[in-house]
Amino acid sequence: MKTAPTAAPALLLVCDLGKSGGKFFYKLLDNSSDQQKSSTQALWMDSEVAHRSVSVVNQVGTGGRSQDNAWYRVGETLTFIGKAAQAHLEYNSFKEDKSLKAPERIAGALGAIAHAHHLPSQFAAVVWVLLPIHELSTRSAIATRLQEICRGFHFQDQQAYQIALSLSFRPEGYGIYVNRKQQLEKAGMAIAQRTTWVEMLGHRNGTQLAFETGTLNVAKSTSKFPGFWEVFEKAAIASGVSSPDYGVLLRALETGDAQQYSAAKDERIDLSAAIQQVESGYLAALAPHFNDHLIPGLASRQGDVVLAGGAAYLMRSALRRYFEDRGFGDRLSFAWEGDAELWRWLSEQLLEVHETPSIPVRMLDCFGVFQALLGEKQRMRGAA
Amino acid sequence: MAKPPGARPARDTASPERVKLTYNAAKSSQAGVVLDYLLKNDCFDSRQGRDKVIDALSAFYRPAAEERRGQLSEEELRQVAEYCVEVLAKQIETLCESYSLESPLKSAVEPQDSDEPEEPTGRLEVVLAEGLRAIANAITTGNRPIKHSSREMFDDSAIDDGDIDAEDDAVASFDADQGVEMDGTELGDLDQLVEPHDVVVPEETTVHFTA
Numbered sequence: 001m002k003t004a005p006t007a008a009p010a011l012l013l014v015c016d017l018g019k020s021g022g023k024f025f026y027k028l029l030d031n032s033s034d035q036q037k038s039s040t041q042a043l044w045m046d047s048e049v050a051h052r053s054v055s056v057v058n059q060v061g062t063g064g065r066s067q068d069n070a071w072y073r074v075g076e077t078l079t080f081i082g083k084a085a086q087a088h089l090e091y092n093s094f095k096e097d098k099s100l101k102a103p104e105r106i107a108g109a110l111g112a113i114a115h116a117h118h119l120p121s122q123f124a125a126v127v128w129v130l131l132p133i134h135e136l137s138t139r140s141a142i143a144t145r146l147q148e149i150c151r152g153f154h155f156q157d158q159q160a161y162q163i164a165l166s167l168s169f170r171p172e173g174y175g176i177y178v179n180r181k182q183q184l185e186k187a188g189m190a191i192a193q194r195t196t197w198v199e200m201l202g203h204r205n206g207t208q209l210a211f212e213t214g215t216l217n218v219a220k221s222t223s224k225f226p227g228f229w230e231v232f233e234k235a236a237i238a239s240g241v242s243s244p245d246y247g248v249l250l251r252a253l254e255t256g257d258a259q260q261y262s263a264a265k266d267e268r269i270d271l272s273a274a275i276q277q278v279e280s281g282y283l284a285a286l287a288p289h290f291n292d293h294l295i296p297g298l299a300s301r302q303g304d305v306v307l308a309g310g311a312a313y314l315m316r317s318a319l320r321r322y323f324e325d326r327g328f329g330d331r332l333s334f335a336w337e338g339d340a341e342l343w344r345w346l347s348e349q350l351l352e353v354h355e356t357p358s359i360p361v362r363m364l365d366c367f368g369v370f371q372a373l374l375g376e377k378q379r380m381r382g383a384a
Numbered sequence: 385m386a387k388p389p390g391a392r393p394a395r396d397t398a399s400p401e402r403v404k405l406t407y408n409a410a411k412s413s414q415a416g417v418v419l420d421y422l423l424k425n426d427c428f429d430s431r432q433g434r435d436k437v438i439d440a441l442s443a444f445y446r447p448a449a450e451e452r453r454g455q456l457s458e459e460e461l462r463q464v465a466e467y468c469v470e471v472l473a474k475q476i477e478t479l480c481e482s483y484s485l486e487s488p489l490k491s492a493v494e495p496q497d498s499d500e501p502e503e504p505t506g507r508l509e510v511v512l513a514e515g516l517r518a519i520a521n522a523i524t525t526g527n528r529p530i531k532h533s534s535r536e537m538f539d540d541s542a543i544d545d546g547d548i549d550a551e552d553d554a555v556a557s558f559d560a561d562q563g564v565e566m567d568g569t570e571l572g573d574l575d576q577l578v579e580p581h582d583v584v585v586p587e588e589t590t591v592h593f594t595a
Contacts, residue, residue, distance in 0.1 A: 027561070040560040136574070171574065182564050192567075216572040244467065261460040263467030341558040367560075374563030 011113065011125040012373055015106050016172070016366035019204075021047055022082070023363050024109050025370035028117060029377075040370065042349035043067060043113070044359060048085035049104045052078045057157050066112035072153040081108030102129070102138075103145035110163055111155035124164040128373050130366060132207060133171040134223040143167050171221070173198040173209040175368025176308050176335050182371065183339065195303030197294055200365075201311040203229045206286070208293055220297070225289035228282060228311035235281040239274035249274050253314055279318040282311075290322075298328050308335035308364065336361050443471040 010030075016023040024043035045067050054076045063069065071080040081104055110125060127146075131139060150163040176198045181191040192214030200207040204227040210220035233246075241249050244264035249271055252260050258272040297303060305328070307319060316334060323332045336343070346353075346360035346367070353359050409416035422433035447465040450456050456464065473489060480487040 170571070174570075177570070178564050178566065181566070211570065214567070215569050216574060218573040244470070247466070248463070261456070261463055263460075263463040266464075345558040345560060368564075371562065371564040372566050374561060375565035378563050379565050 011110075011119070011123060012370075012377065013106075013109065013113070013125055014128045014130070014366055014370040014373055015109065016130040016175075016363075016369070017047070017102050017105050018362065019047060021045065021359075021362070022105050022109065023366040025363075025366055026109075026113055027370075027374070028119075038117075040374075042346065042363060042367075043109060044350050044352045044363075045070065045082035045105070045109060045112070046086060047101070047105065048080075048082060049101045049108075050080045050085040052080070054078055060157075066116040067109075069156070070108040070112045071157075072107065072111050072149075072155045073157045074149060074153045078157070079104050079108070081105055102142045103149055106146055107149045107153060110150070111153065111161060114161055114163075115155050115159060119161075121160050122162045122164070124166070126166045126373070126377075127168075128369055129167070129169050130172050130175070130369060131169055132223045133173075133209065133218075133221055136169060136171060139169045170369050170372075171207075171209060171216070172223075172365060173200050173207050173308070174216075175365035175370075175372070176200070176306055177209065177211055178368035178372045179335070179339075179364060180304075180306055180333075182368075195297060195301055197297065197303065197305045199294070199305060199307050199309075199312070201228065201286075201307060201309040201315070203227050203310060206289065206309075206311075208289070210293070210297070220293060222289070222293065226285040228314070231282045231285045232278055235277040236274060239277045241271070241274050245269070249278070250314070253278060256317060279315065282315055283318060283322055295326065295328075298326075298331060304331050304333065306333050306335055310358070310361075313361070335364050342367070439471070443468045443475070 011026060011028055013024060013026040022043075022045040024045070025040055026043065027040050028038045054073060057073065057078060060071065060078070061069065068083045070082055071078055071084045073079075106127065106129065110127075113119075114123065129139075129142065146167065147165055150161075150165050152160060152162050154160050177191075177196060180196060180198075184191045191211075195213065196211045198207075198209040198211070200209075205223060206225040206227060207223035208221055208225070210217045212220075232250075236243075236246055236249055242264070245262050248260045248262050248269070252258055252271040252275055258270055258275055259268055260271055261267075262269045294305065298305065305323065307316075312319065312334060313336065320329065320332060323329050343360055346363055347357075350359060407415070407419070409419055411417070411420055419437075422436050423430045425433055428436075446468055447461065450461055450464055476489060477487060479485065
């Protein structure tokens, strides 16, 4: 099949495939006129993937939003992504296959976008994918599998797509750096003149990206320091807080109010000791990483620390005290601070924010990388 | 009939300090079967059995009861309800596992042979969501809640229209298409990531790329 001389619209897509959900930003471009066909859009898709035999295709519906019913056929296999996969996993007791999720999730997003925007059966897409820095070695396997799918798949077994891919990868945290660059530029400062440490503090583990005078120092970047949840659970048990009251302790940490009502005990309880234990435990767990990879750099040169991630939000007071006690309070910022308009725009973009208000914070890294992709296209257009 | 002299006055069983429940059931009735199981069980004593009765009743009705009593704040009442839901959910899961039933709850997918620990972030997510909702509310103008679009996300007409409230100037003025120009050296030793993987061109097609 040949395309028309005025080529099919190109799609720009950035993917951040988190364990709790897939974050995407995309934009359609009309190659022939080089005019924008649409503005930047955000997309959230759940993370599950399921495979089934084509024999059940008659049992599968095609209604609803594309991203909620994202599935495609390749050969004799149906692949379900996100909410569509959840339905099959729940009602049919199928186990989720986590071994090859990333290519399927990206293909699911490509198909959902193409279907929703009535793209032609053949089009070109520029796709950037975020990966944790310690998982970048998997990029070739992801690329091979994704290109295989994009040679031809039938979305909802209806529309056939062949997608010409230009695929590359960025480390997680890079988008936080891009956002920081933009913030500094608005204030008349150049990020390249400073060192920036991006610390993504997650539930399972943490990631540090060290940008020295505008360039990533891979040797000083890592994604293997402790996550929050294991420390939290140990501290809770040690201070006598049982699992029915974990939510109460989290609430106490978030609000700073140690006096909380326990529904399990049907009484108000004092969680001062437990709060202290969680904060000191988490900082103690982070201390080797900070002492080895961050504090010496802060002490010896000018630079800034940007903290991101859910654990950073929860422990923000303790973290702020930690850096202030060491004289680095004025060099610390949090990823969600600063741009109120960005926050509101992200909240407007997605219906899912109704149920999960933390989604905008989770989208910040992906948004930053998408801005970098837009910037690169602008730069190349200008050079042409 | 007059009470005999010295007789003790009848005990007031409706004392405001206590609530009493007496229930007689035929052993063959459904209630009788359940009560007999709980009160005469080799695995636990009758006191524990009575506690189980109260636990079950509380899981069902405590939120409504506390609401009527009116002594808890709205937040505390919500926490009671949350706790009861957790208790009920655990019992549902226990029954489903014991009797090989499909769970009606939307539970986490069990990974196959996964070497990753299960991520118990449900409570963490709830607390973070509440806190971030507070941040979102704080940075909007006054107490006005964040407005969410009611449109389907892939509604083309909504894309063309923007579907942004004209009164919300801050959102309308935000430029998500601005882009940030990076000078191309940021990734240092990871430069090879920037090089695109092979472009796949479907057979017998011509696809034009613009820079």
